[in-house]
Amino acid sequence: MKPFLASLLESSLNSFQKLSSTHCSAIKHGYITDVYISNRVMDSYIKLGFLGQAHKVFDEMPHRDSVSWNTMISGHTSCGKLEKAWCLFTGMIRSGSDVDGYSFSRVLKGVACAKMFYLGEQVHSLVIKRGFESNVYVGSALVDMYAKCERVEDAFDAFQEISEVNSVSWNALIGGFVQVRDVETAFWLFGCMEMRDMDDGTFAPLLTLLDDPMLCNLLKEVHAKVLKLGLEKEITICNAMVSSYADCGSVSDAKRVFDGVGDSKDLITWNSMLAGFSKLEQKDFAFELFIEIQRTRVETDVYTYTSILSTCCGEEHQVLGQSLHCLVIKKGLEQVTSVSNSLISMYIQFPTCAMSDALSLFESLEAKDLVSWNSMLTGLSQKGPSEDAVKFFTYLRCSNLEVDDYAFSAVLRSCSDLATLQLGQQIHALATKSSFESNEFVASSLILMYSKCGVIENARKCFEKISSTDSTVAWNTMILGYAQHGSGQVSLSLFSQMCNQNVKLDHVTFTAVLTACSHSGLVQEGLKLLHSMEPVYKIKPRMEHYAAAVDLLGRAGLVKEAKELIESMPLSPDPMVLKTFLGACRACGEIEMATQVANHLLEVEPDDHFTYVWLSHVYSDVKKWEEKASVKKVMKERGVKKVPGWSWIEIRNEVCAFNAEDRSHPLCEEIYLMIEDLSKEMKWFETDNEFDDQASLLDVNHS
DNA sequence: GTAGGGTTAG
Structure with a gap:
């Protein structure tokens, strides 16, 4: 009878009805008192997701063996119910039932998922007491538990206790170092592994570490190893590889891996490619892919929506973004925190009055997390009013969430904007107290705040305290601080230090050094830098660099040279460049040229008060009162009002x-x-x- | 009947 029932249970794995009728017949024939049969019934209920039914069987069992306890423990751990699993585990010990390797590995899995380090240590002592630490299943589960709790050294110790490690033990250990982002140790361990132990579980997590263009060569080496081992069809490896190539900046390689998967793509493959396109500013490809996902009838999820929503920023995607919002509502995902956070930051980035939309989304979101708060805070600090950002920061402090580096950085930027030194200092004290003072982004905002408030020596102190010496953003901010302070030479010497120490330069670095040259009259140095940007530093000059250079020439009274520079630009000058040039014309008393540029600007941007005001200043300078009056008249006719400074x-x-x-x-x-x-x-x-x-x-x- | 892995938002 036993084999018959067992096979019946096997066949009823996918139907609750069949399973309950089998269960009834087991009761009817008195077989349910048999531990083996009961264990199988419990297991089947659990596999079908009916934990309550399984528990009922467990409670009614006259005799329980280790398998009965272990089955119930894993039933609870696999659906995240650690508390109940823990009760069962302690109950098992109390009942005198034989706690074995299965019990330990299963309860450790639950502890690992819940990251309950202290419970994990208790289990570990019991493991040692009962002599299971060398068992590869128990040992690997211990390694995983410590790894998930980010206790990599303890994970390493547990790993060394295992008598015969296998690929799972290795992967769990490496996974720990991946989690704490210790690239060096993770790859060192990888180098220690035997080729035969490497599998998809080894490569997928390792690949997630390769997320910077600097690591692209290492990524290609790992890819070669994957091919050598014949693991290139493993879907988890392909998915991780798509993400890594995208993070390393190579959209073509990401796409090649993605296409190579053929029809075996799962949702994560699609989501990884979508996120890749979105990150790499390949917006049109992202939208096309999103449509293709709908066409292939792949069921989308939260990840799909967060990625596609983050692709919509700026005026051109406003309508599309709003349609996607409708789709989110239709799918019932609006209250999912990550999706709602994406919507909030999308609305914030829209140019026309979207802050109120963002705010109403924020207010109606039930489960706000730190990202929700910080998205709003960042929006307010960028779009203003800065006073509101400061208020919002105080509300955040009243919530039960911990203020983090993003929040500090954003609110300090608002303090810079307001140039409120005392408030800035108070927030500085808070940041120090929360140990965020040495964080590169917080420190950069502090540098900005102190520079803006004129306390350059405090800005320098903040710069010195940053833990990473290769933070481009911090160097840039410090250079700009000295630039605005009129210490151009200090800025330039920081720039050479930056080059000597191989700190990565970016376009902001050049805006900062050009500003430095401009404020200190270092004309030749500035021009040399501008012209070396592309050939030497491989950074293409942008509009803001030309504007800074025009400003540099204008301040030095070299208005003709400024004109020549504008004419030689590979891009056609935008209003910012022309407005800067207008300023140069005024400073040099070039009335005719000023009139020409201003007239052009008045055509391109008829609603901007700036040009009218400056042109009228130009005429006042030379006492051309009639012309000045006519500018004012046009301004009035067009309904343009001067925004007072x-x-x-x-x-x-x-x-x-x-x-x-x-x-x-x-x-x-x-x-x-x-x-x-x-x-x-x-x-x-x-x-x-x-x-x-x-x-x-x-x-x-x-x- | 045991242990490990890939995708998102500030």
């Missing part, structure tokens, strides 16, 4: 804002008397710093 000063935690000729302050008389005194004093100290007394267009800040 505001300045502000922080006094005892309070920000006082004022603009030109402002007489609204109660202490106005005294303030103006003080300004008069200071002006007199300044005249005494007037130096030969001729390049810094002209307002730079690039520095103009409006609130």
Whole structure:
């Protein structure tokens, strides 16, 4: 009878009805009292996902053996119910049942998934007590538990206790080093492995470490090894490889691997390629692929939507983004935190008034996480008003979430924008307390904040405290800080240090050094840098670099050279370059040229108040009152209003804002008397710093 | 009847 029932149970694996009728017949024939039969019934219920039914059988069993306990333990661990699994495990010990290798490996799996390190240590001591540490199953489960808890040294110790390690033991150990992103050790261990032990479980996690263009050659070596071992058809390897090639910047290699998978693609293959296109700014390919996924009727998931939503940014994708939002609602994914976070950051990046859409999404999201908060905070710090970003930061601190490096970095950028030193210092103290002071992004924002507030020595201190010496963003910010402070030579010497220490340069580095040259009148140095960007540093000059160079020439009074530079540009100059040039014309008194450029700008950007105001200044300079009046008239006709430039000063935690000729302050008389005194004093100290007394267009800040 | 692996948002 036993074999009959066993085979019946086997055949009823995919049907609850068949299984319950078999169960009934087992009860009817009295076979359910048999431990073996009951264990099989329990196991089948669990496999069909009916844990409650299995538990009922377990509770009603007159006799239980180790298999009964182990089956129930793994039933609970595999669906994440560690607490219940742990109760069963301790119950098993109390009942005097024989705790064996199966029990340990299963309970350890649950502990690993829940990352309950302290429970894991307790199990480990029991493992030693009962002499199971050399058992490859138990040992590998221990390695995995320590690895998942990020205790790589303990994982290594447990690994060494295993008498005969196999590929699973190796993979679990390497997985630990992958998780803590210790590339060196992970690859060292990989080098120690025998070829025969390497399988898909070895390569897939290792590949996730290769996510930088600098590691592209290593990626190709690993790829070659995969081919050598004949593992190139393994889907997990292919999926990881698509992501790695994309992260290393090679979209063509990613696509080649993706195409090589043929019809065996699973959802992760599609999602990896989609994320790759999205990351590498191949937006059109991403949209095409998304449509192809729909066409092939592959069931999409959360990953598919987060990737495609992050592809939609900017004006051209606004309508598409909104349609995708509808699709998300239709699919019932709007309350999934990661999807909603993608929607929030998508709306924030849309150019037209999308902050309120983002905010209403944020407010209606039930399970907000740190990414949700930080997305909003970053949006507010980029689009303003900065005061709101600061308020939002205080709300975040009142929530039960821990403020992280993203949040600190964003709110400090708003402090820079507001130039509120005291508030910035308070947030600096908070960041230090939370150990984020040496984080490259937080430190860079601190550098920015102190530079903007004029305390360059504190900016330098923050720069010195950064843990990684190769942080491009930190170097860039420091260079820019000195540039704005008028210490161009210091900026240039930092730039050469950066080159000597092989810190990666990017386009921002050049904007910063060109600004430095511009503010310190280092014309030749600046031009040399601009012209060496592409041939020496392989970075193509962008519009902002030309604008900085035009500013450099303009401040030096070399308006003809500025004109020639614009004419020699490989790109046609954008309004920013032309506005900078307009400033140069005004400074050099080139009225005709200024009029020409301004007229062109008035055609391209008729709604921008900037050109009208500057052109009218140009005419005032040379007392051409009629022309000035006609500019004002056109401005009025077109309904363009001057946006006043505001300045502000922080006094005892309070920000006082004022603009030109402002007489609204109660202490106005005294303030103006003080300004008069200071002006007199300044005249005494007037130096030969001729390049810094002209307002730079690039520095103009409006609130 | 035991242990390991690939995709997302700030």
